[in-house]
Amino acid sequence: MSRAFMSIDILVQVVLSGLLLGGIYALVAFGLSLVYGVANILNIAHGTFLAISGVVASLIYGATGWHPLLIIPALVVPVFIFGYLFHAALLRPLASRGKHEETIGTVLITTGALIMLSDVAGVVAGTKQRNIPVRSEILEFGDIFVSVTQLWILAGIVALTIALHLYLKHAWFGRAVRAVTQDPLGAAICGVNASSARALTFAAGSGLVAVAGVLYAVVYPVDPYMGFSLTVRAFTIIIIGGIGNLAGTMVAGVMLGVAESLTAFYWAPKWAPVISVVLLLVILVVFPRGFGSWRRT
Amino acid sequence: MAADVTSKSATLIGAVAAAMALTALPLLVNAYIVSFVFALLIAFVIAQSWDWVNGLMGYLNLGHYAFYGIGGYAFALLLLQGTPLVPSFAAAVFFAALAAAVLSLPIFRLKGDYFAFATLTIVPLCELLASNLSGLTKGSEGVTLPPNYVLIPAYYIASALALATFATTLYLMRSRFGYAMRAIRNDEQVAEVSGIRLFPVKVITLALSAAFAGLAGAVQAWQFSFIDPYTMFNIGIALVPIASALLGGSGLLFGPLVGVVLLASLQQVLLVKLNMLQGAIYGLVIVLIGRFLPGGLLRWRAVADSAAFGSLSRESHFETPALQGGSRGDALPLRVEKIDRARVVLECRAATMAFGGNVAVREVSITIRQGEIVGLVGPNGSGKTTLFNLISGAYRPKSGKIFVDGFEISNFRADEIAGLGIGRTYQIPRPFGELTVRECIAVGRTFGRARASLFDAMQSAEVFARFVGLENRLETRADLLSLQEKKVLELARALACEPRLLLVDEVASGLSTVEVRKFVEHIREIRDRYGVTIIWVEHIFSALSQVVDRLVVLDGGSVIADAPLAEAMRDEKVLKTYLGHAPLEAK
Numbered sequence: 001m002s003r004a005f006m007s008i009d010i011l012v013q014v015v016l017s018g019l020l021l022g023g024i025y026a027l028v029a030f031g032l033s034l035v036y037g038v039a040n041i042l043n044i045a046h047g048t049f050l051a052i053s054g055v056v057a058s059l060i061y062g063a064t065g066w067h068p069l070l071i072i073p074a075l076v077v078p079v080f081i082f083g084y085l086f087h088a089a090l091l092r093p094l095a096s097r098g099k100h101e102e103t104i105g106t107v108l109i110t111t112g113a114l115i116m117l118s119d120v121a122g123v124v125a126g127t128k129q130r131n132i133p134v135r136s137e138i139l140e141f142g143d144i145f146v147s148v149t150q151l152w153i154l155a156g157i158v159a160l161t162i163a164l165h166l167y168l169k170h171a172w173f174g175r176a177v178r179a180v181t182q183d184p185l186g187a188a189i190c191g192v193n194a195s196s197a198r199a200l201t202f203a204a205g206s207g208l209v210a211v212a213g214v215l216y217a218v219v220y221p222v223d224p225y226m227g228f229s230l231t232v233r234a235f236t237i238i239i240i241g242g243i244g245n246l247a248g249t250m251v252a253g254v255m256l257g258v259a260e261s262l263t264a265f266y267w268a269p270k271w272a273p274v275i276s277v278v279l280l281l282v283i284l285v286v287f288p289r290g291f292g293s294w295r296r297t
Numbered sequence: 298m299a300a301d302v303t304s305k306s307a308t309l310i311g312a313v314a315a316a317m318a319l320t321a322l323p324l325l326v327n328a329y330i331v332s333f334v335f336a337l338l339i340a341f342v343i344a345q346s347w348d349w350v351n352g353l354m355g356y357l358n359l360g361h362y363a364f365y366g367i368g369g370y371a372f373a374l375l376l377l378q379g380t381p382l383v384p385s386f387a388a389a390v391f392f393a394a395l396a397a398a399v400l401s402l403p404i405f406r407l408k409g410d411y412f413a414f415a416t417l418t419i420v421p422l423c424e425l426l427a428s429n430l431s432g433l434t435k436g437s438e439g440v441t442l443p444p445n446y447v448l449i450p451a452y453y454i455a456s457a458l459a460l461a462t463f464a465t466t467l468y469l470m471r472s473r474f475g476y477a478m479r480a481i482r483n484d485e486q487v488a489e490v491s492g493i494r495l496f497p498v499k500v501i502t503l504a505l506s507a508a509f510a511g512l513a514g515a516v517q518a519w520q521f522s523f524i525d526p527y528t529m530f531n532i533g534i535a536l537v538p539i540a541s542a543l544l545g546g547s548g549l550l551f552g553p554l555v556g557v558v559l560l561a562s563l564q565q566v567l568l569v570k571l572n573m574l575q576g577a578i579y580g581l582v583i584v585l586i587g588r589f590l591p592g593g594l595l596r597w598r599a600v601a602d603s604a605a606f607g608s609l610s611r612e613s614h615f616e617t618p619a620l621q622g623g624s625r626g627d628a629l630p631l632r633v634e635k636i637d638r639a640r641v642v643l644e645c646r647a648a649t650m651a652f653g654g655n656v657a658v659r660e661v662s663i664t665i666r667q668g669e670i671v672g673l674v675g676p677n678g679s680g681k682t683t684l685f686n687l688i689s690g691a692y693r694p695k696s697g698k699i700f701v702d703g704f705e706i707s708n709f710r711a712d713e714i715a716g717l718g719i720g721r722t723y724q725i726p727r728p729f730g731e732l733t734v735r736e737c738i739a740v741g742r743t744f745g746r747a748r749a750s751l752f753d754a755m756q757s758a759e760v761f762a763r764f765v766g767l768e769n770r771l772e773t774r775a776d777l778l779s780l781q782e783k784k785v786l787e788l789a790r791a792l793a794c795e796p797r798l799l800l801v802d803e804v805a806s807g808l809s810t811v812e813v814r815k816f817v818e819h820i821r822e823i824r825d826r827y828g829v830t831i832i833w834v835e836h837i838f839s840a841l842s843q844v845v846d847r848l849v850v851l852d853g854g855s856v857i858a859d860a861p862l863a864e865a866m867r868d869e870k871v872l873k874t875y876l877g878h879a880p881l882e883a884k
Contacts (some may be wrong), residue, residue, distance in 0.1 A: 073741075086300060088586075090587070093588065094587075094591065101591040101592055102591070103409070103413070104547070104587070104591050105591035107357065107359070107539075107587070108540055108586055108591065109583075109584050110586025110848065111540065111583060112531070112581065112584030112585075112586075114580070115576050115579060116577045116581055116584065119575075119576030119577040119580060120574070122576075124575055199723055225533075228532050228533075232417070232418050237318050239414070249512065268429075273421075276420065277418045277421060277422040277425070278422070280414070280418055281403070284414070284415045285403035285406060285407075286405075287708070295772060
């Protein structure tokens with residue numbers, strides 16, 4: 001093995017890009033964590049929401065040349081509304097059915113949405129990969145190169161995580177959401193409208209994924225069909241990090257991102273996606289009720 | 298009245314007609330239609346074999362398509378290396394079933410959503426492996442078989458496979474094994490307590506479903522003569538057979554078939570009529586099914602209530618002949634135990650159970666002799682139900698030992714303990730909700746100590762139902778019963794297991810005075826007439842005191858009194874913690 005291949009500079013470089021990737025994964029996972037934890041919905045189309053957001057963001061960028069920071073709000077609001085309506089029209093009515101039918105209904109609806117959204121986006125925008133080619137200054141630290149954009153994105157993710165954490169911890173709605181996660185009936189008895197909390201959470205989860213979609217498109221190429229593999233990663237992350245646990249999700253996301261970067265660089269890029277799947281299976285098998293059950297005991 | 302299209306003779310006629318139609322088809326129509334029917338048959342095999350795991354056993358396996366891909370790959374790679382056709386097909390079956398068997402060890406540790414999560418990832422994992430392990434699988438280029446026009450032979454194999462799939466479904470729905478699957482779907486714990494050994498049922502079901510899917514993949518690969526990771530493990534396609542089965546009605550005999558025919562026809566129409574957005578419309582249809590018909594088309598009220606199609610929505614396909622005159626007596630068909638009062642049936646030695654730091658049962662030592670009726674009482678949270686859970690094998694004791702007939706059973710599984718003749722009821726009734734009263738009782742009868750054949754069990758269920766007063770509800774779904782009816786159904790199911798020791802957990806609470814009196818008579822009769830030993834947990838002390846020989850009183854997980862009824866009722870500790878004193882002024 002050559003010396004350059006093993007050098008510490010390159011290792012740092014690879015870990016840095018893994019950090020960024022992991023941060024975006026964590027953002028995707030936050031949304032899913034909220035949706036699964038609060039609304040109790042196994043949203044198979046979650047990653048597809050990101051893929052479509054990313055494609056639309058790149059289309060907006062291509063048409064208007066707006067700064068991504070401007071695209072984010074322009075995209076988040078409609079996606080939030082879309083999420084709310086999606087939940088209200090399709091998923092909420094399932095709650096009146098039996099447990100098994102509810103699970104099956106959720107799987108069907110979110111799977112159908114995955115197929116539908118990908119296909120519509122594929123027809124409208126084409127199946128090719130696109131991105132948001134923002135030009136960016138490169139900072140040099142010795143032999144390590146870091147783009148300013150990437151640093152901004154990392155900082156944005158950290159700020160968003162902290163804001164989300166504070167909101168869930170202290171704001172009334174955040175507390176209501178946590179109450180519904182822990183015990184829907186108890187929360188309802190205390191006056192929380194669980195059904196509307198769920199719908200808003202689903203909408204918020206979708207909005208978060210739109211943010212992640214824009215950031216993703218700035219750094220990596222997106223296409224309408226890439227969504228499902230992101231959903232798998234997000235599941236892995238929330239199961240490692242604990243459902244509804246933001247800090248744990250962040251750590252798990254970063255771990256997965258770094259692990260994938262290292263695998264891609266030191267082994268082969270084609271093996272990187274395998275990590276999340278294998279990790280998910282191994283963790284589920286060792287801790288059948290999720291990682292959280294292990295931490296509590 | 299419309300003829301029952303699911304009766305045995307109708308099924309036979311239907312099967313012969315279907316076989317003849319499938320045989321004649323290639324002679325009558327062009328290759329295009331034959332290839333469409335071929336695709337239909339393959340889709341049916343995948344959807345139906347998936348539904349054995351979901352519809353009958355209740356495990357939502359989202360990774361079923363992977364077995365189809367594994368079968369396709371095993372077949373294509375072997376054929377390419379010059380292996381003859383038949384062994385290549387056999388290998389497809391073998392490797393798919395093997396993958397399922399290996400996978401079931403870890404995967405059945407998971408329940409509900411987590412099971413669905415984990416299985417969902419298997420398809421993309423297989424796709425990655427198939428494209429990455431290019432030395433073995435030729436990677437993303439795929440495997441190209443020597444071109445050969447095999448549509449017609451492939452069509453006949455697929456026809457035979459589809460008929461075999463349907464026959465297997467019918468067999469499962471009418472067999473003892475199938476009832477084990479359905480009991481698991483309804484309530485795994487109660488299934489185990491009723492004597493069903495869970496794990497083999499799950500492994501066999503998953504492996505069976507994988508074998509059929511694997512063969513379907515092989516036939517498809519042979520017909521198409523090309524496979525690649527994308528077509529064999531495509532997640533977008535992977536969920537389509539599942540959606541088809543759900544569209545028709547998961548768990549119903551004709552559900553997957555109806556769903557596959559409808560969805561595949563729709564897809565065909567879309568392919569012809571539209572040159573784009575087929576996927577979107579297809580997805581929309583799946584969304585609408587999920588939104589409006591999660592129980593499936595055949596469970597839709599308009600279908601279920603119609604004269605022509607009503608029998609398609611039938612859940613049960615076991616035809617129980619009427620009881621013969623001879624067995625119409627009211628005696629329960631139980632082996633009568635000769636009571637030997639000296640014989641120890643159950644002994645707990647310092648049995649202890651703790652959850653985290655909370656000790657629910659603390660060094661309980663009790664001895665139960667044959668033919669006794671022992672009342673087990675104590676305040677709420679004193680450990681009565683936990684003790685039942687220890688004895689029946691739902692929990693294993695943290696320390697201490699439990700003996701039945703002198704054999705230690707501390708580490709036995711619940712089904713083994715049921716097989717030794719320990720039956721129990723649940724305080725909150727847990728019937729197999731989607732089964733009829735008759736079927737619930739029959740499950741206990743066929744898997745419990747009696748080990749009756751399914752036929753006998755279904756017949757004799759009537760006697761047990763009559764014993765507890767449910768004879769008019771035999772064909773009613775158990776989840777539609779009232780609470781009182783569910784409670785006596787618990788007793789009937791537990792009795793049908795043919796226990797020697799019956800653990801009765803608060804059956805009388807919530808019953809009217811008359812019903813309680815009747816219930817006390819039942820308890821007495823079960824002991825006097827059939828020699829069953831009974832431990833009865835009950836808060837209605839007046840009921841208990843009419844029939845028990847001895848009282849065991851628990852408090853805080855420990856035995857505070859164990860004495861004949863009269864003596865225990867005078868015990869100072871028992872009065873203080875449980876029975877209470879009459880107010881002094883009243884004396």
